[in-house]
Amino acid sequence: MRVGVLTGGGDCPGLNAVIRAVVRKGVKVHGFDFVGYREGWKGPLEGLTMELGIEQCRGILPRGGTILGSSRTNPFKLDNGVERIKDNLAKDGVDALVAIGGEDTLGVATRLADLGVNVVGVPKTIDNDLSGTDFTFGFDTAVNIATEAIDRLHTTAESHHRVLVVEVMGRHAGWIALHSGIAGGASMVLIPEQPFDIEDVCTKVKDRFRSKYAPIVVVSEGAVPMEGGEMTLVSGEKDAFGHVRLGGIGDRIAAEIEQRTGAEARAVVLGHIQRGGTPTAFDRWLATRFGLQAIDAVAEGDYGKMMALRGTRIDRVPLIEGTGELKLVSDEEYAEAQVFFG
Amino acid sequence: MRVGVLTGGGDCPGLNAVIRAVVRKGVKVHGFDFVGYREGWKGPLEGLTMELGIEQCRGILPRGGTILGSSRTNPFKLDNGVERIKDNLAKDGVDALVAIGGEDTLGVATRLADLGVNVVGVPKTIDNDLSGTDFTFGFDTAVNIATEAIDRLHTTAESHHRVLVVEVMGRHAGWIALHSGIAGGASMVLIPEQPFDIEDVCTKVKDRFRSKYAPIVVVSEGAVPMEGGEMTLVSGEKDAFGHVRLGGIGDRIAAEIEQRTGAEARAVVLGHIQRGGTPTAFDRWLATRFGLQAIDAVAEGDYGKMMALRGTRIDRVPLIEGTGELKLVSDEEYAEAQVFFG
């Protein structure tokens, strides 16, 4: 049996650990051959392959990135995309595919499975917003990086009486902000699921200064002001201090806080350092176990499934379960930690 | 309402995070007062108290150790131990206790609960061997420290053609060894649940050298040779205190490997660095949530319970469930990762 492997979407610590586990168990236990498809769905679409065996997987466990490369190519948006993939799989003698990726990559996998392609999926997102699994790998690494950054900023905030706004990843879901905010001892956590009132944020900033502690505000990149609580500084304008304070939500919140409270505020945008580099032990363990389970699913012909962490077990759930709906922070989960915030 | 808090047993990253969460929610939401009992059960036994409020908990979230101190005192092994505890609780006006600790500390809590003391427990062990909960805090930190050590040793093993034996914590359960062995890409993992054959270990060492890779053997401190596979080098004498100080299992395995294979072997015993210092983000998050749930249990009069992680939820389970039986690595869990080992 010959199995193709591909990785799609943004970078995520643990991708190589999945690939290594898939290949190692595939070769050693199931006696499979492998084809590496390069750059996500572009690989089977354009026939971009690379040799993939135990040798190629040596030493990659602790390394970020993906030896297969990645892209955001979506075959369903291209002419004859599906046909070209089927043709290339046939030409390469590939019987089954392991697709490792997030919402988009697995969305393609789901549709291909419906069209008869033998595919199993491994969920990947540092945002942790895929349904059907307790956690995805990469998330723990991102949360640790954000938490270390918050740890570092605490002393600056205290010693210099500054407000520090930390913008973390999370377009649709606030998991990284919530977990790193709890772990880092933030004063406030603003997430996409709970639109904020900028005036309320500023009140809490002033309260915190009154009790002599400098505030750290953790904000998801996708956080938005609520209706009636809009920010008034227009993106691109200079703020009251003459700084051009622009771009993302973190910078804008810092500018508003300065203008409304008079306290110095600075934004730190963590950006891509959250999604690169060596994975934490948890992410390597989870990614490895996803990989082992995925190749077992292939061996059993259990296609159309996605690997999922449930407690400490790795289960298989229908692909559609993981990609149907985003997993958001619930009201209860957001409320749980409010006693530390504000 | 007045609540006592104590921490017992060995050091564990996250203890302060639990204390902070208990106190903060207790004061802010439930309007409770707190008494800090110092040095585990010795505190209520001997009336060792300290002030405990929001102020005492500032800045402790990222810090290892416990502001309450700890001990291994067991009141059931002392004359009138239980009476003295009840008397001191009454004298201090304490209505309920939050006991944070491992098997021993929670074992005492379980028996005190049976005797009518209002107590809730928070499970603590870096070994992760308490039943009833998916994970305990401190474990993730220990696994990350062990994994980083293994990462560092890889290059030395490769460049210098040496066998490196890494001894990690785990007297009865091999969780730290198994998780760090998977995450660190070890060649072998020896755990208490699976007695090893030293000759088999040496065969695998030689095989690995034959394929040009230097082996890293991760071993739990409680690992033991199987019958018929005993080690033959005599271990160190007992010292003046009756401790067999010299030559833990790691050192002994390294010595046997050298003798039997002729390859240079060195042991690294990680010891106490696994249980001190700042907790990982996961452990801070878990410890914080355990603390929040524990004080809610007190507020609801739901005594005799232990906090437990189930998936991503914090549940309460009967104390007896956590302390009745150790949670060991199952045959399946050990088998799962064997494809990387040997």
Add this chain to the structure above:
Amino acid sequence: MRVGVLTGGGDCPGLNAVIRAVVRKGVKVHGFDFVGYREGWKGPLEGLTMELGIEQCRGILPRGGTILGSSRTNPFKLDNGVERIKDNLAKDGVDALVAIGGEDTLGVATRLADLGVNVVGVPKTIDNDLSGTDFTFGFDTAVNIATEAIDRLHTTAESHHRVLVVEVMGRHAGWIALHSGIAGGASMVLIPEQPFDIEDVCTKVKDRFRSKYAPIVVVSEGAVPMEGGEMTLVSGEKDAFGHVRLGGIGDRIAAEIEQRTGAEARAVVLGHIQRGGTPTAFDRWLATRFGLQAIDAVAEGDYGKMMALRGTRIDRVPLIEGTGELKLVSDEEYAEAQVFFG
């Protein structure tokens, strides 16, 4: 003898280590008393003091920030600033001052020394741009944080064929960029001392992609385009991709690279995480030794001096030597590592 201590300017890992060393040796060896002046020169100006003894310095060695607080107050810019300082020192019975700070703080110290105030200075700047000393504390921490960030970004750059622009601190001097660029294996390092040609940067980006490696460009916040090599996207405008790409030099360079080369480019602005949190071992060692030497200078009445690292020795140099002229990256030092760049 009674000694005042103050810390001025921006945050810098190692400030607490200096304070601890000054106080500990002052008390234990020289038998001095101490007064802590809060918030830089604002402290002696407004009589803001705090108790400062061995007890206040317990546990602060590994902590970022400064227990004395800081500010950018300059007494020479205020009415009667110098008189008020002299009056307060007299009122507090302070015989000598240890001033820990950067160019501005030590500039004030230099002028006060000329006016008869007994002051010794300890140089502090994460930018490493103070003359007279091989290194300043805080710099090594900043370089390590930047290097770890670059390490993390490498895998993303490779796996996703992106240009990553990392903006590090350094308004006037490129030391952090140069050291972290060498240590992180950057493809290019742009520093204030060497104005760059944006077209040349883009050529090198294309060359690097041609040899199949993704470029990482490290840029000091103070880097500037050379005459004739200006960037053309106006700050604040949308770029060719519709992104509002603004603000700092890092963002602007990324935008220009995207527009001119067609390659995806992202900027990561490390900001304040470079100047907070626990110091590296080197910075703790250097800060501690500066503190020990500073209090010895006080004990010897050797005022008007600044502590300086020369090789492995701590020397004392005239304050004016440290503050007279910025220490910039020389042409030779920039040229030395060019073989890795471009």
Add this chain to the structure above:
Amino acid sequence: MRVGVLTGGGDCPGLNAVIRAVVRKGVKVHGFDFVGYREGWKGPLEGLTMELGIEQCRGILPRGGTILGSSRTNPFKLDNGVERIKDNLAKDGVDALVAIGGEDTLGVATRLADLGVNVVGVPKTIDNDLSGTDFTFGFDTAVNIATEAIDRLHTTAESHHRVLVVEVMGRHAGWIALHSGIAGGASMVLIPEQPFDIEDVCTKVKDRFRSKYAPIVVVSEGAVPMEGGEMTLVSGEKDAFGHVRLGGIGDRIAAEIEQRTGAEARAVVLGHIQRGGTPTAFDRWLATRFGLQAIDAVAEGDYGKMMALRGTRIDRVPLIEGTGELKLVSDEEYAEAQVFFG
């Protein structure tokens, strides 16, 4: 011109950075060819070579170990060792050698240089005990690892009233112990250069407990008791290989402290984790600059020299200067930090 490169002796973070810099500048600037000699002096002795060019050096900068492998082979202890080396160099067309190593490796280089071999040396020792240079690469990494370990142990010592003895590397010189002891806030530092009185150590342990702080004792592996202050507990027997494996100095001191003071004491022996894994930024920078200077020395025919850090400059000094005499901690350097100890 064709240049051989070899690495000898124990593992040391930064070896790969030197190799990369030598090769990159050698190829790009000087137009040299390279031969990699494997496993130290064994390489040119037995003709063990590997291809070495820019391609082989990609991605190795942040990696511990050495792509060339290492050994402790000494050609002067073997029959016709020198002749065989000269023959192999001639056969391989090698005009000059860059030897990277410690006392032994450079000692061989020194003698070969006297015998007419064109060789330049790069000093390598995590112990930092080579003369002629302010620091050697690998040392900063080792000190940081030791310091992080001490940081972790502090909370355990405090919370559990334990004495913790940390054994660090340093057979002949106490540099790692001294620097990490200062940086980690140790209570005592015992080094080979200053024989200790065990009774004095125990008195200080008791004093420290009396002032309510738990002691951390940092000890070099080569520390020895002074005459009249011997330890009385017998250490472990020799094992079958004649190694006294059981009970290094750390374990023995902990045992003595327990017996003499009644306080619980534990030893942590850091061992090989100090010499593996990714180098710090400082070590990468230093190693890189050593490599650049070494290949320039070759290009200039300036043989018989060793690279040396002097302040912030890289100088060349006669090989004999580095290997003639060990660089030990002076009485003044040991005395400097005593105010923190005891």
